Amino acid sequence: MRMKRTFDAVIFDLDGTLIDSMWVWSKIDEAYLGRYGLEVEDSFEAELEGKSFTETAVYVKERFQISESVEEIKAEWNKMAAEFYQTQVPLKKHVREFLEFVETQGLKMGIATSNSQELVAIVLEAHDIREKFQVICTSCEVERGKPYPYVYQKVAQDLEVAPERCLAFEDVPNGVLAAKRAGMTICAIRDCQTVDMEKVLRQEADYFVEDYKQILDYYKNDYKKSYA
Structure with missing residues (x-):
């Protein structure tokens, strides 16, 4: 997963992906x-x-x-x-560190959620991460929700990034399907409330991770190897 070289934006689902809700x-x-x-x-x-x-x-x-x-x-x-x-409602483990890492890579960030704008605003303000995201779009603002691709397409459009240059994070199969239909690369992340879906997530997503630390550790080790 060569983030800086492959992607220009990272788009997150909210519930079960950024927050443990x-x-x-x-x-x-x-x-x-x-x-x-x-x-x-x-x-x-x-x-x-x-x-x-x-x-x-x-x-x-x-x-x-x-x-x-x-x-x-x-x-x-x-x-x-x-x-x-x-x-x-807490952030999922290592989310803050991961968002900061994505920022260091010079990538844009957005949220594509099925939740309401009111609750998105509440939780992002509570954790002081609202400024991390250039675009926030809910499925209520597009034609249909997930698994249709519209919310992901809208976020990519508003970020001014081609869908194929976006990495999407999701925690449920319909979300993975929505991002896939939008033409994005998908990383599924484990959520304790949806462990029964894990087999499908591993099959349908391009990547599957236990938590964001797994990605951060990968890049740290990759960096060390590059300069060994």
């Missing part, structure tokens, strides 16, 4: 649907994989015949998740 949504789903006397089925999270914030609200409204409007559902989810994202 996938656990939040199972709690919110349980609490929100519980208000209507509904239980979260085992297949529920898989059915939502890759959908935009708006697409998810539409799906939940139609499937469970929720009386609230789509905008009211989204507002409630933002409200429920805000405190988690402000105070309880």
Whole structure:
């Protein structure tokens, strides 16, 4: 993975990729649907994989015949998740060091997420990394969410970088497929909430890493070999 020579930009998914937040949504789903006397089925999270914030609200409204409007559902989810994202959602291990490393390589950075702009802003400000990213785009701002490529295409366009010059980081198969359809190189990263998907991620992504330290160590060792 020759980052400086091969890529001009690095694009990240947010949840499960930059931040350890996938656990939040199972709690919110349980609490929100519980208000209507509904239980979260085992297949529920898989059915939502890759959908935009708006697409998810539409799906939940139609499937469970929720009386609230789509905008009211989204507002409630933002409200429920805000405190988690402000105070309880950490960065994934070694993310900060990796972002700093990417900066030293002179590469642009962007975020292509299925989450809402409101929650993206909260968590990036909480960890003081907002300035690292030149472009942030959500799937709500494009035609359709992942696995369609539109959000990745939009971020690349806004960064003014050709998709084939972008390295995308993802943690779920639909995200990998979206970046692949956009013409990008994909590095899948392990997330403890999606370990059951690991086999597929290893098959579909160009690279698979346990965490960002694995990449940093690779470059440190490569640098040492170059000057040995």
